[in-house]
Amino acid sequence: MNKEQNKRSPQKPTFRKVLQKSALSFLAISPLLLGIIGLVGLFQVLVTPKMLATLFRGNGVIDTLIGTLAGATAAGNPVVSYLLGGELLNQGISLYAVSAFVISWVTLGLSHLPAEVEVFGGRFTLYRNILAFVFTMLIATLTTLTVQVLT
Amino acid sequence: MKEQDKPFVFRGKYLLLIVLIFYGLLFIGNSQAAQLALQKSGKTLVNIVPILLMVILLTSLLNFFLQPQQVARHLGEESGGKGWFWALAAGVISHGPMYIWYPLLEDLRSHGMKDAFIVVFFASRTIKIPLLPMMIDYFGLAFTIVLSFYLLVGALIQGLILEILQPQNGN
Numbered sequence: 549m550n551k552e553q554n555k556r557s558p559q560k561p562t563f564r565k566v567l568q569k570s571a572l573s574f575l576a577i578s579p580l581l582l583g584i585i586g587l588v589g590l591f592q593v594l595v596t597p598k599m600l601a602t603l604f605r606g607n608g609v610i611d612t613l614i615g616t617l618a619g620a621t622a623a624g625n626p627v628v629s630y631l632l633g634g635e636l637l638n639q640g641i642s643l644y645a646v647s648a649f650v651i652s653w654v655t656l657g658l659s660h661l662p663a664e665v666e667v668f669g670g671r672f673t674l675y676r677n678i679l680a681f682v683f684t685m686l687i688a689t690l691t692t693l694t695v696q697v698l699t
Numbered sequence: 700m701k702e703q704d705k706p707f708v709f710r711g712k713y714l715l716l717i718v719l720i721f722y723g724l725l726f727i728g729n730s731q732a733a734q735l736a737l738q739k740s741g742k743t744l745v746n747i748v749p750i751l752l753m754v755i756l757l758t759s760l761l762n763f764f765l766q767p768q769q770v771a772r773h774l775g776e777e778s779g780g781k782g783w784f785w786a787l788a789a790g791v792i793s794h795g796p797m798y799i800w801y802p803l804l805e806d807l808r809s810h811g812m813k814d815a816f817i818v819v820f821f822a823s824r825t826i827k828i829p830l831l832p833m834m835i836d837y838f839g840l841a842f843t844i845v846l847s848f849y850l851l852v853g854a855l856i857q858g859l860i861l862e863i864l865q866p867q868n869g870n
Contacts, residue, residue, distance in 0.1 A: 574802055590736045590740075663714070664798075687850060
């Protein structure tokens with residue numbers, strides 16, 4: 549019995565201990581998080597919505613690419629991407645480009661890249677971002693085409 | 700939970716240093732912009748603290764209740780369709796910025812979670828349930844439904860492609 553208890557006890561730490569360990573692992577990553585938050589602030593100020601809106605050229609294919617890149621460069625709450633996307637639509641920018649912009653705002657993040665590489669490794673980050681980039685354009689195109697057929 | 704006893708090391712020190720240097724240079728060149736950036740960063744930090752605390756609690760609960768073998772069973776190679784479903788659902792319901800979830804995912808990955816599921820999780824995060832009414836208001840119901848559908852399907856396909864690109868879990 550005693551032997552069994554001794555066997556189990558080191559395998560099942562108390563919740564307090566587990567909580568402490570999780571808090572420590574987040575503390576360890578705090579410089580990384582602060583670095584990204586700092587970068588997000590810089591991107592929000594240096595890459596303004598007005599600046600992003602001027603990038604679009606009125607060509608469906610090129611604008612979809614620009615929308616994807618602009619969304620990846622921008623930082624902040626996704627609500628901002630909806631507001632800006634709505635404005636871009638009003639300005640006559642295609643739904644292809646706006647959809648790409650809204651999707652890449654969340655799935656791609658230039659300011660997150662250093663942290664993603666640090667946590668998940670370079671190869672995984674490269675694969676994930678290439679996939680997200682290609683699928684952003686693909687989904688934006690398919691969504692627009694489908695919506696056009698439906699309405 | 701397997702005790703790993705990794706030594707405590709601060710990560711991302713150099714990134715933080717580079718960002719601080721950027722701020723320093725911006726303060727010299729355009730102090731108003733630097734102050735504004737600092738303000739925005741401070742606001743982001745305040746906004747993510749509650750989510751961060753929630754993620755720490757969630758990480759602890761997962762570590763407390765799930766043994767690494769169980770993580771591997773539910774989210775690892777042998778998880779089957781269940782693992783894909785959980786990755787997709789977790790991505791859709793997760794809040795806050797992407798980077799907040801890095802430590803939890805890293806932890807699950809070290810316990811056997813497949814890389815494909817991390818891809819699915821990140822890809823499905825584009826669907827934000829609390830923001831759906833706003834998306835409908837701006838872009839219409841048809842757009843929101845169609846986009847959400849393609850995002851879910853696209854997330855799964857991205858995970859499957861990653862499995863082809865990276866057949867072994869490349870930790």
